[in-house]
Amino acid sequence: MIEVSGLTKRYGDKTAVRDLTFTVKPGIVTGFLGPNGAGKSTTMRMIAGLDAPTSGTALVNGASYQQARVPMAELGILLEAKAVHTSRSAYNHLLALAQTNGIPRSRVMEVIDLVGLGEVARKRAGGFSLGMGQRLGIASALLGDPQTVVLDEPINGLDPEGILWVRNLLKGLAAEGRTVFISSHLMSEMALTAHHLIVVGRGELIADVDVDDFVAMASTNVVLVRSPQAGQLRELLLAPDVTITSEEAGVLEIRGVPAEAIGDIAYDHHIRLHGLAVQQASLEDAFMEMTRDSVEFHAHSTTDHTGAPAPVTAHAGGPR
Numbered sequence: 001m002i003e004v005s006g007l008t009k010r011y012g013d014k015t016a017v018r019d020l021t022f023t024v025k026p027g028i029v030t031g032f033l034g035p036n037g038a039g040k041s042t043t044m045r046m047i048a049g050l051d052a053p054t055s056g057t058a059l060v061n062g063a064s065y066q067q068a069r070v071p072m073a074e075l076g077i078l079l080e081a082k083a084v085h086t087s088r089s090a091y092n093h094l095l096a097l098a099q100t101n102g103i104p105r106s107r108v109m110e111v112i113d114l115v116g117l118g119e120v121a122r123k124r125a126g127g128f129s130l131g132m133g134q135r136l137g138i139a140s141a142l143l144g145d146p147q148t149v150v151l152d153e154p155i156n157g158l159d160p161e162g163i164l165w166v167r168n169l170l171k172g173l174a175a176e177g178r179t180v181f182i183s184s185h186l187m188s189e190m191a192l193t194a195h196h197l198i199v200v201g202r203g204e205l206i207a208d209v210d211v212d213d214f215v216a217m218a219s220t221n222v223v224l225v226r227s228p229q230a231g232q233l234r235e236l237l238l239a240p241d242v243t244i245t246s247e248e249a250g251v252l253e254i255r256g257v258p259a260e261a262i263g264d265i266a267y268d269h270h271i272r273l274h275g276l277a278v279q280q281a282s283l284e285d286a287f288m289e290m291t292r293d294s295v296e297f298h299a300h301s302t303t304d305h306t307g308a309p310a311p312v313t314a315h316a317g318g319p320r
């Protein structure tokens, strides 16, 4: 379990993390999602005790990680994919780590096999590819058989087979009752791996939501209707919580009314429909919409977004 409460980190006049409060529960994979610079790494470093909070607390399994008696059994950490700059072999790198942390030598081969580095275990880790380095980093994190695992961008640099492997590994760790917290800036990957999401933007909490709820929210919000009597249908559907836009004559984009209800209302009023479709906004689109105002640096775009209704409105504490 990870309990973050009122966590704030300032670097000079830059606030990297602002008053974050959330809980990461055991038994599921929780994704930590946010655009670049949102404060994910800073938060993870504070959870791991590598950075001191300006204010607030981060507890791991009910205590401050710095006070843990057997740190590597409490928390396994992988922070940023950095190649291991060492002339040591992967085996010796892990062995040194095990020896300084009172972990039995037998565990070293166990984690090497677990991450699939058996064939290269005696090779110099400094010469590893990014993907192999990432596997070694995960092996280091799991060395102490930790109750809680925090991995910063664990799929960075991995090929599709490697991504699938990480996904299954993380789900397996969660199924054993561990707390698994992983960061990513890819919504689509999180949707396949995580059960719950903590979304941040500019250091602040944007959403604390189950992936299923996020997916449902993203995919059922907009209904596209084509009708020769579009104007008439529009009048019938208008209500305080309903938004209807039209960029093309005879086509309505409707938010706030389910497709079934639109079909029924049209039928009851003898309005002909030539098309009725639920628009599947991609998860990545929904995520970008959610974090649009909190991206630090926008790419220059000639598109005018003003006035466009937001398809997703999730806020801290739940989707609505």
Ligand SMILES: Nc1ncnc2c1ncn2[C@@H]1O[C@H](COP(=O)(O)OP(=O)(O)OP(=O)(O)O)[C@@H](O)[C@H]1O
Pocket: 011, 014, 015, 016, 034, 035, 036, 037, 038, 039, 040, 041, 042, 043, 185
């Ligand atoms: N040591 C530091 N000194 C000054 N500013 C920092 C420091 N570390 C982080 N920051 C700033 O804090 C903000 C959050 O950075 P952080 O690395 O935590 O974001 P992130 O969500 O992990 O981003 P990314 O996905 O790009 O890794 C950024 O604006 C960053 O420039």
